[in-house]
Amino acid sequence: MEDGFTPSPRSRVKRFGEFGHYDRKTLFSVLDAAMFATIGYVIDGQAYATPTIFWREGATLHWHGSSASRMIRAHGEGQDVCVTVMLVDGLVLARSPFNHSINYRSVMAFGRTRPVTDRAAKVAILDRFVRRYFPGRLETLRQTTEQELKATGLIAMEIEEASAKIAASGPTDEPGDSDYDCWAGIIPLAQILGSAIPADDLRPGIAFPRSLEPYGDGRRLDGVVGALVPANGS
Amino acid sequence: MEDGFTPSPRSRVKRFGEFGHYDRKTLFSVLDAAMFATIGYVIDGQAYATPTIFWREGATLHWHGSSASRMIRAHGEGQDVCVTVMLVDGLVLARSPFNHSINYRSVMAFGRTRPVTDRAAKVAILDRFVRRYFPGRLETLRQTTEQELKATGLIAMEIEEASAKIAASGPTDEPGDSDYDCWAGIIPLAQILGSAIPADDLRPGIAFPRSLEPYGDGRRLDGVVGALVPANGS
Numbered sequence: 001m002e003d004g005f006t007p008s009p010r011s012r013v014k015r016f017g018e019f020g021h022y023d024r025k026t027l028f029s030v031l032d033a034a035m036f037a038t039i040g041y042v043i044d045g046q047a048y049a050t051p052t053i054f055w056r057e058g059a060t061l062h063w064h065g066s067s068a069s070r071m072i073r074a075h076g077e078g079q080d081v082c083v084t085v086m087l088v089d090g091l092v093l094a095r096s097p098f099n100h101s102i103n104y105r106s107v108m109a110f111g112r113t114r115p116v117t118d119r120a121a122k123v124a125i126l127d128r129f130v131r132r133y134f135p136g137r138l139e140t141l142r143q144t145t146e147q148e149l150k151a152t153g154l155i156a157m158e159i160e161e162a163s164a165k166i167a168a169s170g171p172t173d174e175p176g177d178s179d180y181d182c183w184a185g186i187i188p189l190a191q192i193l194g195s196a197i198p199a200d201d202l203r204p205g206i207a208f209p210r211s212l213e214p215y216g217d218g219r220r221l222d223g224v225v226g227a228l229v230p231a232n233g234s
Numbered sequence: 235m236e237d238g239f240t241p242s243p244r245s246r247v248k249r250f251g252e253f254g255h256y257d258r259k260t261l262f263s264v265l266d267a268a269m270f271a272t273i274g275y276v277i278d279g280q281a282y283a284t285p286t287i288f289w290r291e292g293a294t295l296h297w298h299g300s301s302a303s304r305m306i307r308a309h310g311e312g313q314d315v316c317v318t319v320m321l322v323d324g325l326v327l328a329r330s331p332f333n334h335s336i337n338y339r340s341v342m343a344f345g346r347t348r349p350v351t352d353r354a355a356k357v358a359i360l361d362r363f364v365r366r367y368f369p370g371r372l373e374t375l376r377q378t379t380e381q382e383l384k385a386t387g388l389i390a391m392e393i394e395e396a397s398a399k400i401a402a403s404g405p406t407d408e409p410g411d412s413d414y415d416c417w418a419g420i421i422p423l424a425q426i427l428g429s430a431i432p433a434d435d436l437r438p439g440i441a442f443p444r445s446l447e448p449y450g451d452g453r454r455l456d457g458v459v460g461a462l463v464p465a466n467g468s
Contacts, residue, residue: 010280015303038272038318040283046244049274049283051340071251084272086285088425089450096375097364098382106285130331140416141330143407148332170433174376182374183443184433189455191322196420197264199404201412202419209417221423225434 010110011161020162024059030164031056031085032229035109035133035224039063040082041113043074054083055132056229059159061109062116062125064152072153075113079159083109087222091187094171095180101167103186106144109162125154135228136211191221237244244344245395258293264398265290265319266463267456269367274316277308288317289366290463296359297351298388298394303420306387308418309347314371316390317343321456325421329414330403335401343396350388359388369462370445425455 004023005011021027037054040047050071053137054063067074075081081119090103091157117121121228123144130138144152178184195217196208238246238257247254255261271288273280284305288297295317299306303421309315350356357378364372378386405418412418429451430442448458 007264032414036322036420037321038274038283038285038320040272040281042276042281044280045276046344047265047274047276047281047316048317049272049342051317051318051338053270053336056343066249071287077272080280082281082283084283084285086270086272088270092412093368093371093446096382097360097372097378098386102287104285108283110280130334134327137327137416138331139416142411142414144331148330152332170431173433173435176435177376178435180374180376181437181440182371183440183446184436186431187446187449188428188431189425190428191423192426194324194424197404197420197422199407199412199418199420200289200408202417203412203415206415206417212327212417212421 005159005161006041007163008127008161011108011163013163013165016165016167018064019165021160021166026166027107027109027162028056029226030087030107030166031061031109033105033226034085034087035221035225037061037063038069038084040084041071041074041079043070048074051105055129057125057128061111061157061159062155063153064126064129066202067151067153069153072155075115075155077114079113081111081113083157088189089168089191092169092171093184093187095173095182095184097222099109099171099173101171103168105164105166107162107164109157111157111160114156114158116156117148122149122154126152133225134211193217193219193221193224238397238451239393241397242395245397247397249397250399251400253401255400260397260400261291261341261396263460264321264341264344264400265295266410267322267339268319269320269455269459269462270341270460271297272315273305273307274318275305275313287404287465289363291359291362293393295297295345295391295393296363296389298360298363298386301385301387306389308379309389313347315345315347317415322423323344324423325402326405327418329407329411329418331399333405333407333411335372335405337401337403339398339400341396341398345367345394348390348392350390352415353383353445356383358389360386366422366462368445380434424436427453427458
């Protein structure tokens with residue numbers, strides 16, 4: 001599909017299939033609203049799930065870490081992995097235990113790891129990583145040293161297949177259950193930014209910069225990072 | 235260790251080892267502050283990472299799902315899995331790209347799946363699941379039917395080994411980097427509960443109950459679910 005991913009049994013949403021999405025627009029909108037993912041991978045038959053910051057460029061997902069870390073070392077050329085994103089939007093309280101549920105937006109993306117080792121490509125992608133989350137900040141920072149660059153492992157994964165699952169509704173109770181004398185509804189939930197805490201050694205006179213204003217106190221992280229994507233042209 | 239888990243290479247924290255914890259008190263406090271985990275597992279060599287609600291009883295973790303779901307069917311007797319919890323507490327902005335980091339509390343717990351099929355045990359554990367998150371609510375609900383019970387798959391995993399990793403500090407810059415004319419510090423982040431939305435068919439006169447007051451507007455989910463554990467005696 002030009003505008004989507006064709007699901008195989010690996011990525012097809014089996015339960016509540018009506019919640020499943022395979023089109024790029026939906027998949028990318030969930031991925032772009034998330035700053036964190038969990039990478040599922042296998043070492044010697046043992047499953048690992050490692051949480052990490054990630055970012056998307058087209059149909060490629062990126063994550064990074066210490067070159068010496070277990071995850072980065074395990075993500076050599078062509079390792080099959082699963083990148084999972086989960087944004088929890090609310091607790092859904094019904095009139096029976098069975099019908100309680102969660103409102104969420106999730107993505108499971110499958111593909112093979114490709115370590116980015118070419119120096120120029122690595123620098124360019126890591127620069128775009130900083131720009132993707134903090135536009136305008138890179139130019140104010142001390143530049144990365146060669147030693148730091150070597151200490152950083154960078155992974156790319158072209159999405160081979162992916163599915164999104166979105167649940168966003170009030171409780172669905174069985175006929176007659178709403179007669180129970182019991183509160184039902186949604187308790188919303190979101191990752192919310194707090195009031196910025198300056199570093200202990202911040203020099204006097206350096207204010208919280210305009211470029212960081214999207215990350216203001218009380219904002220939703222999903223809204224902030226979702227809105228920054230078009231601004232950065234990814 | 236009576237009060238902790240002995241790490242093997244599988245669970246030992248390799249990077250920033252000083253952030254690693256293996257004692258039950260620390261591990262359980264992070265697990266108990268989380269409502270959601272990602273389960274890493276393997277089917278035919280392919281890694282999967284599935285997000286889900288979970289709960290702890292002693293050194294046992296539980297999760298559930300549709301009996302027909304891929305995850306529950308894959309979690310037959312004795313499957314090696316990895317249960318990962320990640321609570322993001324803040325974005326740490328330093329004066330170099332390399333020293334940017336995240337404040338977080340994470341746990342990786344390893345063990346083998348054990349489907350709970352005994353009817354009485356299943357009913358008891360699922361009842362404790364509702365009580366663990368919503369004390370006082372179970373008694374107000376329509377009871378689970380036999381059909382619903384059969385449609386629910388329940389998994390237990392005794393923790394064989396586990397590690398917690400906790401990062402909670404301001405930016406650590408290299409000597410001299412604080413001379414840069416650049417804001418540095420922490421932008422806090424937390425999962426925050428919103429204002430409850432009653433179900434469309436909620437009968438007039440049913441108010442948001444006292445038992446749900448911990449889930450009040452503006453509360454932190456980690457604080458709420460962490461505080462509910464001792465109240466439920468787990």
